[in-house]
Each structure stands twice: as C-alpha cells, then as structure tokens.
Amino acid sequence: MKTKQDIPARMMAIVTYGPRDYRLESVEVPKPEPREMLLKVEACGICAGDLKAFQGGKRFWGGGQFSQYIEEGCIGGHEFVGHIVSVGRDMEDTFQVGERVIAEQIVPCGSCEYCRKGLYWLCEPHEVFGFKRHLNGGFAEYMLLGEKSIVHRVPEGIPLEKAVLIEPLACSLHAIDRSTLQPDDLVVLSGCGALGLGMLAWMKAKYKVKVIALDLRKSRLDQAKKIGADYVFNPKDGELKEFVDSLTNGIGCDVYIEATGHPESVVQGLSCIRKQGRFVEFSVFNEDVSCDFSVIGDGKEIDIHGVSLSPYCYERTIRALEKGEIEVDGIVTHALNLGGYKQAFDLAESDGNAIKVILTP
Numbered sequence: 107m108k109t110k111q112d113i114p115a116r117m118m119a120i121v122t123y124g125p126r127d128y129r130l131e132s133v134e135v136p137k138p139e140p141r142e143m144l145l146k147v148e149a150c151g152i153c154a155g156d157l158k159a160f161q162g163g164k165r166f167w168g169g170g171q172f173s174q175y176i177e178e179g180c181i182g183g184h185e186f187v188g189h190i191v192s193v194g195r196d197m198e199d200t201f202q203v204g205e206r207v208i209a210e211q212i213v214p215c216g217s218c219e220y221c222r223k224g225l226y227w228l229c230e231p232h233e234v235f236g237f238k239r240h241l242n243g244g245f246a247e248y249m250l251l252g253e254k255s256i257v258h259r260v261p262e263g264i265p266l267e268k269a270v271l272i273e274p275l276a277c278s279l280h281a282i283d284r285s286t287l288q289p290d291d292l293v294v295l296s297g298c299g300a301l302g303l304g305m306l307a308w309m310k311a312k313y314k315v316k317v318i319a320l321d322l323r324k325s326r327l328d329q330a331k332k333i334g335a336d337y338v339f340n341p342k343d344g345e346l347k348e349f350v351d352s353l354t355n356g357i358g359c360d361v362y363i364e365a366t367g368h369p370e371s372v373v374q375g376l377s378c379i380r381k382q383g384r385f386v387e388f389s390v391f392n393e394d395v396s397c398d399f400s401v402i403g404d405g406k407e408i409d410i411h412g413v414s415l416s417p418y419c420y421e422r423t424i425r426a427l428e429k430g431e432i433e434v435d436g437i438v439t440h441a442l443n444l445g446g447y448k449q450a451f452d453l454a455e456s457d458g459n460a461i462k463v464i465l466t467p
C-alpha cells in the first residue's frame with residue numbers, strides 16, 4: 107500500500123441517524139483494502155436528493171410503495187471531489203497518491219441484467235455513495251473508493267467551485283442528451299436549481315435552441331439570464347401557457363424539461379407542450395403527481411423521456427470544464443465547513459438566494 111504520512115487516525119464526519127437527525131461526530135478514518143483507495147475530500151455538494159433524505163422523504167426512509175433505502179449510521183454526500191492519499195496494493199498501477207479524482211455517484215455491481223448490457227446507471231442493487239454504511243460519502247474529511255467505483259481524474263486547473271459541480275453537471279448533460287433537441291426548438295426549462303442551470307449551460311453551449319427558464323426565486327432567474335436564457339418567467343407572475351402561446355401562435359413549446367420535483371410543474375408542462383412534443387423528467391418528488399394522463403396519448407401524442415443519473419457523462423463534463431466551454435460561474439453560492447452543516451442544510455432548504463451549497467471539510 108502506498109500512502110501519505112500524515113493521515114490521522116480519526117476524522118470528523120456527518121453521520122445520518124434519521125430524518126433531520128444528522129450529527130457531526132469523530133469517527134475512525136477508514137483503512138483501504140488492497141483494492142480500495144482513500145480520498146481526502148476537498149468539497150462535497152449538497153444535492154436535492156440529500157436534502158430530501160434529510161427531510162425524511164419516503165423514497166429514502168420507506169413508506170407507501172417504498173422500502174427503506176438509506177441506512178442509519180451512514181455518512182452522506184455523493185457530489186465530492188478530492189485527492190488520493192492512500193492506494194491499496196492492487197490499485198497501485200492504476201492510481202497514484204496525490205492525484206485529484208472524482209468517482210461517479212453510482213457504484214455498479216457489474217453483474218446484474220442492466221450492468222451486463224452496459225446500462226450501469228440502472229444497476230439493479232443501485233448503490234449510490236452516501237446512503238449505505240458500506241458506501242459512505244463525502245460529508246467527511248476522508249472517504250473510501252472501492253474497486254467497483256468508476257473513478258475519473260480531475261485536472262488541478264479546474265477550480266474547486268467548478269470541480270464540485272461535476273456530478274450535477276454530468277446529470278444535467280444526460281438530461282440534455284435525453285431531450286433529443288432539434289435546431290430552433292423552444293424549450294421550457296422548469297426549475298433553475300443547480301441541475302436546471304447546468305442543463306441551461308449545456309443547451310447554450312451545444313445547441314441552437316431558445317430557452318424559457320422558470321423558477322419561483324428571482325435570484326435563480328437572474329442566474330439563468332447570466333447563463334443565457336432567452337426568456338425568464340416566474341410562475342407567480344402569470345400563466346406560463348399564455349406566455350408560451352404568445353410566442354408560438356398558440357402551438358406550445360417543443361420540449362418541457364421538468365426539474366423542480368413539484369407536482370404542479372408536471373401539470374403545467376403537459377398544458378404548455380405542443381402536439382408530439384417531448385416531456386423530459388428529471389426530479390425526485392416527495393408527493394404523488396396527479397394529472398390527466400390522456401393528454402399524453404389521445405390529446406397530444408407526447409413523448410416522455412425519463413432521466414436518471416449521468417451515464418458516460420463525467421469525462422465529457424470534465425473536458426468541457428477544462429476548456430471553459432460551459433458557463434457555470436455563480437452556481438455555487440455557499441461554502442461551509444463540516445461544523446456548519448446545520449446551517450448548510452438550512453440554507454439549501456430555505457434560503458431564497460442559495461443555489462448550490464457545498465461543504466468543505
């Protein structure tokens with residue numbers, strides 16, 4: 107095993123006990139097995155999914171049709187980036203101490219039906235960093251990357267406030283891939299959180315489309331304008347359908363990207379979209395959505411494209427950040443150290459000006 111000399115025996119970490127019960131504790135620094143590496147975390151973003159887990163969402167804690175996914179005692183965080191400080195014996199040919207890396211949020215099993223077909227992001231056990239005790243995440247000073255982790259090198263030239271966005275930007279890129287955009291499409295982007303703004307950045311960098319960005323928060327709409335939204339619209343200020351109709355002679359938008367996780371946004375999208383339009387869904391909902399499903403078939407013949415995670419998108423994202431191809435300045439709004447985790451979750455949950463809140467151990 108190759109290792110740095112100054113690794114302490116204990117570290118601080120935010121341990122998950124239950125909904126709204128996360129505690130900053132001193133725990134042992136894990137020791138890598140021969141096929142593992144130890145990462146010193148530079149920063150880890152708080153994702154909407156982390157927030158929904160913190161709030162006690164059913165998809166995480168069980169209830170309704172869901173069984174419990176998250177394990178008490180785990181350390182959260184899958185949007186991490188850091189430096190390798192220790193490399194297990196069997197990994198020494200592949201990675202070096204000191205390299206800056208990121209691992210994809212999902213750790214595929216490699217043997218299920220989906221993994222065998224190359225659809226690793228849909229892996230049946232679906233193990234994601236930060237939700238299981240054997241797969242602790244980046245809300246800690248150190249974390250382990252196992253042999254099944256998909257690890258990518260991150261150039262030192264990418265500043266931390268951009269490197270920490272690689273995971274959400276990779277997810278945003280997959281959403282845009284799944285939107286099958288055509289030249290001159292009018293796209294309604296509903297939700298300008300970090301994921302939505304990332305989607306906007308990709309659209310503006312790679313496609314000749316017009317985008318209407320939607321959010322209830324003015325600060326996010328201001329950020330969307332900076333990134334290049336052609337129009338911004340606050341649903342508090344009026345009916346989106348009227349606005350879209352006024353731009354399209356009553357036809358509707360070509361694509362509606364749902365990135366809010368709010369049921370009303372789904373209903374709104376189905377009403378604004380044109381016949382044979384595309385509805386792209388990338389959200390986690392805490393509540394059920396109820397809407398008139400017939401509009402998808404008999405009404406408008408809509409294509410629904412679901413989006414999950416970020417397959418084959420990390421390298422593309424790292425290259426784009428390295429070349430400065432996508433505009434992401436201003437998406438990270440707050441950085442706090444681990445001791446400020448309560449305030450960090452609070453900011454992410456309810457501060458009108460917060461977009462991406464990150465923890466820097």
Ligand SMILES: [Zn+2]
Binds near residue numbers: 153155184185273
């Ligand atoms: Zn995330």
Ligand SMILES: [Zn+2]
Binds near residue numbers: 228230
């Ligand atoms: Zn699998």
